[in-house]
Amino acid sequence: MDLGVTAVMLPELDFDEQIALCAELGLRYYQYRPRIIPENSRGKPYSCWGNHKFDLTPERFRKEGQALTQKLRQAGLEPWGALPQAVIDDPDDTLRLHLEGAANAEAHCVRMGPPPYPDKPFNYPELLERAIRRYEFIVQKLARPLGIKIVMETHCRSLVTSPGLAWAICRHFDPRELGVIFDIANFSREGEVRPHLAVSVLRDYIDCVHLGGGRHVAGKTDAFGCSLVTVQACALAQSDLHIPTWLNALQAAGIKPPLIIENFASPMAGPDRLRQDAAFLKNVMDKGI
Secondary structure (H helix, E strand, O other): OOEEEEHHHOOOOOHHHHHHHHHHOOOOEEEEOOOOOOHHHOOOOEOOOOEOOOOOOHHHHHHHHHHHHHHHHHOOOEEEEEOOOOEOOOOHHHHHHHHHHHHHOOOOEEEOEOOEOOOOOOOHHHHHHHHHHHHHHHHHHHHHHHOOEEEEEOOOOEOOOOHHHHHHHHOOOOOOOEEEEEEHHHHOOOOOOOHHHHHHHHHHHEEEEEEOEEEEEEEEEOOOOOEEEEEEEEOHHHOOOOHHHHHHHHHHOOOOOOEEEOOOOOOOOHHHHHHHHHHHHHHHHHOOO
């Protein structure tokens, strides 16, 4: 399995610096992150969700995508998708902008998430059916003409937090046109099941794997004396989820998706986190997962 990185974890570097670091570490894949920097973050210190040195707006991505990918390939890298903050309920023109950017960059796929679930009891079958119908329209009418695959991410607080919930949607589609970002870091927050079950549920739909670490930390107690637990990002080796076991499950299932590093552990800077996690993963694979 080849390694890659999502640009969102390298806010301190411009595009050329990101490419140089990826080439230095022997990474194969790069995930674009078209985004609009919030006005209140501009000029502030760089952060994953705030100011980025590489200011890649969706409009810029559509205009410059081909040239950006040419730079990647000159360094021996390949694009593996674009990860805008897009949800399927966005207007068609907004989604089309993201798809056209990915098509120009030959970026294979675009992440478009389902709606979040309400923080109260709700009609799940109704919301599920609405999501399936919307994905059908996006796949057939917007993405297929451009040759782009749609991917959803198993992400906490979304309608597809777990492999089973993702399967409830993606099973209606050809895996060549709709797939799943298998996000192991988010499984430490919500939706986690045992590795072999998780991989078996989604096997044909796993487009790539997102790798980050998460650990549960007990903090204060509430009025009942119950622990209030939070999940903190951490190095892969320190994760509550044993990363080698998850990689073994993928290998045993006969699939070799790209392993995309997406680690937000602080206070280490993005480039240092990437170096640490790339070295960890290479060591695991060298020892024969």
